[in-house]
Amino acid sequence: SAISALQAARAAYQPKLPTVFANGAAVNIIEGDATTAAADLDQIQALFPETYGAPKVNFEANMNKTTTAINVAVILSGGQAPGGHNVIAGIFDGIISLNADSKLYGFLGGPGGAVDNKYMEIDSAIMDAYRNTGGFDIIGSGRTKLEETAQFDQVITNCKALNIGALVIIGGDDSNTNGCVLAEYCKAQNSGILVIGAPKTIDGDLKNEDIEASFGFDTACKVYSELIGNISRDACSARKYWHFIKVMGRSASHIALECGLQTRANVTLVSEEVEAKAMTLGGIVADIADKAVKRAAKGEHFGIVVIPEGVIEFIPQMKVLIAELNDLLAHDASLSDSLPIAADVDQLQSHGLSAESASVYLSMPANIRQQLVMDRDPHGNVQVSRIETEKLIASMVEMYMEENHADIHFSEQHHFFGYEGRCAAPSNFDADYCYSLGYTAAALIGAGKTACLASVKNLKSPASEWVAGGIPLTSMMNVERRHGADKPVIKKALVELDGAPFKELVANRDEWALHSNYVFPGPIQYFGPTEVCDQPTITLTLEQR
Ligand code: FBP
Numbered sequence: 139s140a141i142s143a144l145q146a147a148r149a150a151y152q153p154k155l156p157t158v159f160a161n162g163a164a165v166n167i168i169e170g171d172a173t174t175a176a177a178d179l180d181q182i183q184a185l186f187p188e189t190y191g192a193p194k195v196n197f198e199a200n201m202n203k204t205t206t207a208i209n210v211a212v213i214l215s216g217g218q219a220p221g222g223h224n225v226i227a228g229i230f231d232g233i234i235s236l237n238a239d240s241k242l243y244g245f246l247g248g249p250g251g252a253v254d255n256k257y258m259e260i261d262s263a264i265m266d267a268y269r270n271t272g273g274f275d276i277i278g279s280g281r282t283k284l285e286e287t288a289q290f291d292q293v294i295t296n297c298k299a300l301n302i303g304a305l306v307i308i309g310g311d312d313s314n315t316n317g318c319v320l321a322e323y324c325k326a327q328n329s330g331i332l333v334i335g336a337p338k339t340i341d342g343d344l345k346n347e348d349i350e351a352s353f354g355f356d357t358a359c360k361v362y363s364e365l366i367g368n369i370s371r372d373a374c375s376a377r378k379y380w381h382f383i384k385v386m387g388r389s390a391s392h393i394a395l396e397c398g399l400q401t402r403a404n405v406t407l408v409s410e411e412v413e414a415k416a417m418t419l420g421g422i423v424a425d426i427a428d429k430a431v432k433r434a435a436k437g438e439h440f441g442i443v444v445i446p447e448g449v450i451e452f453i454p455q456m457k458v459l460i461a462e463l464n465d466l467l468a469h470d471a472s473l474s475d476s477l478p479i480a481a482d483v484d485q486l487q488s489h490g491l492s493a494e495s496a497s498v499y500l501s502m503p504a505n506i507r508q509q510l511v512m513d514r515d516p517h518g519n520v521q522v523s524r525i526e527t528e529k530l531i532a533s534m535v536e537m538y539m540e541e542n543h544a545d546i547h548f549s550e551q552h553h554f555f556g557y558e559g560r561c562a563a564p565s566n567f568d569a570d571y572c573y574s575l576g577y578t579a580a581a582l583i584g585a586g587k588t589a590c591l592a593s594v595k596n597l598k599s600p601a602s603e604w605v606a607g608g609i610p611l612t613s614m615m616n617v618e619r620r621h622g623a624d625k626p627v628i629k630k631a632l633v634e635l636d637g638a639p640f641k642e643l644v645a646n647r648d649e650w651a652l653h654s655n656y657v658f659p660g661p662i663q664y665f666g667p668t669e670v671c672d673q674p675t676i677t678l679t680l681e682q683r
Contacts, residue, residue, distance in 0.1 A: 148270045153573035154601035162235030163581040164203035169193040173613035176629045188325040189589035196607040207239035209302045214279040215309030219354025221564035221572030223268040228576020236584045248280020255296040273561040290323045304332040304583040310339035311628040318611035321589035332588040342392035345631045348609040356567045358559035363400035367658035373440040384445045384528035386556035390632045394446035399676040403442040409452035410633040423534045447522045459495040474511040528552040578606040598682040638680035
């Protein structure tokens with residue numbers, strides 16, 4: 139089918155790799171010290187007797203190593219993130235470099251495909267059509283959870299039928315948690331099937347000392363920042379609108395923070411700060427209005443507010459309300475019809491809400507009341523992308539201005555940037571990083587490793603200096619309370635309020651609020667000078683400084 143001129147040029151791009159892979163993915167393994175867990179060591183050890191405590195590994199080039207052919211299957215799990223196709227390309231090229239007879243299969247439509255035995259073989263013609271492209275459409279993705287023993291047995295049966303010796307799960311914290319449980323089971327059953335993970339999510343919250351970034355974050359933030367920059371230019375041209383821009387990132391505010399730093403928006407909300415300071419919705423609104431008043435005094439009746447999509451869950455009163463709604467809806471789904479139309483606090487209480495949550499719920503506009511009771515995702519998360527927080531905050535600020543500063547012109551526009559960033563053609567950074575992650579997964583498989591997340595470090599340096607290795611998944615786990623039960627999970631990385639990126643915002647935000655010091659990042663560039671095309675995010679640069 140027809141492809142654009144850029145697609146054609148991009149198809150020829152050869153992603154960069156760490157030097158250790160100069161002769162392919164057949165490498166020697168260097169083992170580090172044994173690992174433990176992020177917390178709750180005894181519980182994690184008891185739950186993962188087969189895989190707990192394995193060492194982190196690095197690689198050393200080996201030109202003479204020979205490896206037998208291996209069949210590998212790949213699964214894309216959860217939300218799209220730019221670069222997923224390059225992870226698959228890295229695995230493909232990596233296992234072929236191990237042995238030219240190796241084969242790559244893709245399970246279709248996410249983890250569910252591995253259970254239902256829906257798959258395809260990815261040959262070189264198919265692979266070539268997807269190199270350096272955005273999206274997950276090569277095999278599709280899904281949010282089915284792999285967690286039941288019956289599902290694991292089915293996956294093992296399906297893999298054995300295709301003689302698959304290793305499975306690569308490209309996913310976020312939840313999917314890799316489940317990947318680790320599967321790896322443990324495969325080992326306990328002596329199935330001979332290895333399970334390796336690759337750190338995916340635009341949200342940027344799968345990160346720790348060994349995983350410097352999840353892939354897709356770089357590209358998504360660059361796309362949103364381009365758009366925010368364009369809107370800022372429009373705002374200071376038209377000089378009449380305040381723009382309220384919600385950006386994706388279900389829980390952590392890494393995306394909002396990065397976009398705020400890239401564009402120097404007037405206000406950047408950070409959910410983690412909202413929670414730490416126990417801010418109320420009213421307080422957030424009054425604070426934005428205060429900035430609008432100050433800017434209006436300078437004749438600037440415009441501004442840019444960046445809102446993380448998850449903020450609603452971090453406002454303490456809303457958090458309690460959402461937790462109560464989650465509980466009620468889990469027991470009686472029909473409440474999603476009756477709650478939004480309840481007439482008063484008494485009625486809401488009779489449905490099971492506490493008095494306080496009932497009055498918070500009632501104070502919300504009708505559309506938000508409706509959105510708060512929509513279906514949860516399979517992991518039990520509220521679908522924050524579908525709650526129009528940007529509208530809610532914009533209209534509350536507008537109301538506040540009318541009530542308190544009727545003499546000041548204030549007019550709002552609102553936007554949501556989410557899906558438009560998730561499937562963009564990967565930036566050079568993500569194209570290279572993803573390809574390297576895939577190659578790393580192949581090297582780990584070649585070395586017989588399981589229950590590891592592919593890790594590529596030293597990302598602030600040129601790709602040739604990146605350091606590839608494998609990190610035991612159990613070393614990232616702790617025990618958390620989920621749906622009323624204690625579960626081992628990979629610890630989610632939220633924005634750290636004492637971390638360098640947030641401190642950079644704090645150091646500048648008063649000035650950015652008052653003045654219109656916008657920076658216009660412009661569209662992602664794929665060809666041209668290094669400083670234009672290959673810059674990592676500000677978050678990564680500050681964190682690795
Ligand atoms: P993952 O954590 O699976 O990578 O998904 C991230 C995300 O893009 C969030 O930013 C967003 O809240 C959510 O997916 C949207 O989910 P859906 O695609 O199901 O609407």
